[in-house]
Amino acid sequence: MSGKVQGAFSRLWGGKRAADQPAVETETPAAVEADALQTVADPASLTAPEEAAPVKTSWFTRLKQGLGKTSTKLTDGITGLFTKKKLEAATLDDLEDLLIEADLGIATAEKIITTLRKGRFEKDISADDVRAVLKTEVEDVLRPVAKPLVIDGKQKPHVILMVGVNGTGKTTTIGKLAAQFRAEGKKVMMAAGDTFRAAAIEQLRIWGERTGAEVVSGATGADAAGLVYDAFSRAKDAGVDILLVDTAGRLQNKEGLMEELSKVVRVLRKIDATAPHDVLLVLDATTGQNALSQVEVFRERAGVTGLVMTKLDGTARGGILVAISAKHKLPVHAIGVGESVDDLQPFDAGEFAQAIAGS
Template sequence: HVILAVGINGTGKTTTIGKLAAKLTAGGLSVMLAAGDTFRAAAIEQLKIWGERTRSPVIATKLGADAAGLAYDAFEKAKEAGSDVLIIDTAGRLQNKAELMAELEKIVRVLGKLDPEAPHTVLQTVDATTGQNALSQVEIFRNVAGVNGLVMTKLDGTARGGILVAIAAKHRLPVYFIGVGEQVDDLEPFSASEFARAIAGVA
């Protein structure tokens, strides 16, 4: 099962991947990680740390390398190793939108050649502290990468994540998890009723 993680930088994408890997391995699945954000050394290092923590092998390449080529290699290696799940990190620099989107399209295309069904899940991280911008972020990534699930991150402070209501109304995408902190266990399954009560301020 190939999970492609997308979202703009700073939304907690790499941390979410690590927490998800921890959840999946705890459930008895073997996970491989791919450091597809080849533009940021910090993202590659961060993913390697999560790989060590969760005992998940990490496929990485040199800084600035072709992300689609890395996705190809990771898919082949995950298949060889008999991994149950491959999670691919991606770059999220919206400053140069055209270049980023072309790169994402290429990753999706390459995966599709290896397996017509892949990527099976395209998971977008959305920061709970983001306002209206989050709507356009989902629109952009959905058009390019075919986002079919969301993770709301940074619900650990005063942010209530109300923008999720607008996103749900417009895009009708499932929300799989919420990130409520930095620790490995701080990724919780999303409950619509609990979320609605929290937003309304009802205990």
């Protein structure tokens, strides 16, 4: 990363975890308004007063808790298969089925089985031995894609386009990123490009008031591409460091909506041929295998450059991130395991593998 300025993912999160924040996860403004309408003039004031701050567990503890359903499904199954006995072909078949059912993907499951067959076949093996192999192989798959989001100082503003289907937590993720970038001292603007939902527009406005970031929005039903064009122009004139662009959630099989997303990209490039500088696809872990097709379509139509996975704390299907990484090999910048701002953190392959293997 020599010669580049690292953004909040690599600097704020790379050396320390983000400060505790109030939670805003719902997509409806009524549910978030009570604790969200707070203007933050000074980024340093994003952290609550010390005497009022709740005691927080470490990020890894929260990650383990969030991946508890996924880990329990795997470790309980492994324990049931391996109780101090020799590794046999039938047992390996059952283990492969278990790994695939946990959404780790066929390729990763086969890799784990191959490793066990080479080193331990017809030998005594325990559940702990299998979990150790699981951790190692999962980490090997994830390590190449665990990359921080880098803000290149050559572009100002650095445009981050957020895409994804409805319900993934895309708008909330934008708000969390804005809070963390502002805490780093960056000048941030948000564009409410999801013009179909009044709730999404209002939610970004609330985040803007909380963080001191300007929000460019229009009326419900306004032309999204035109609004984004205006936001980009204003951001350049105002010397904004980072422009976060929200977009309407859309199913990957709706051609008309996907074409509108392509139009937003074309409009951005009228101002800056290199924009958007990052296209982040927000995925909901609870969707399981459907997330694989989302990555494929959004990558083709919007030029996805990186992934953020949310809601890992609400599913037993967290292994899908492994399957996605093995197949698509896109950078995974961050994962979310809760509602508060600091529950969205940069992705660490070793931590994830350790949590999912229950070690």
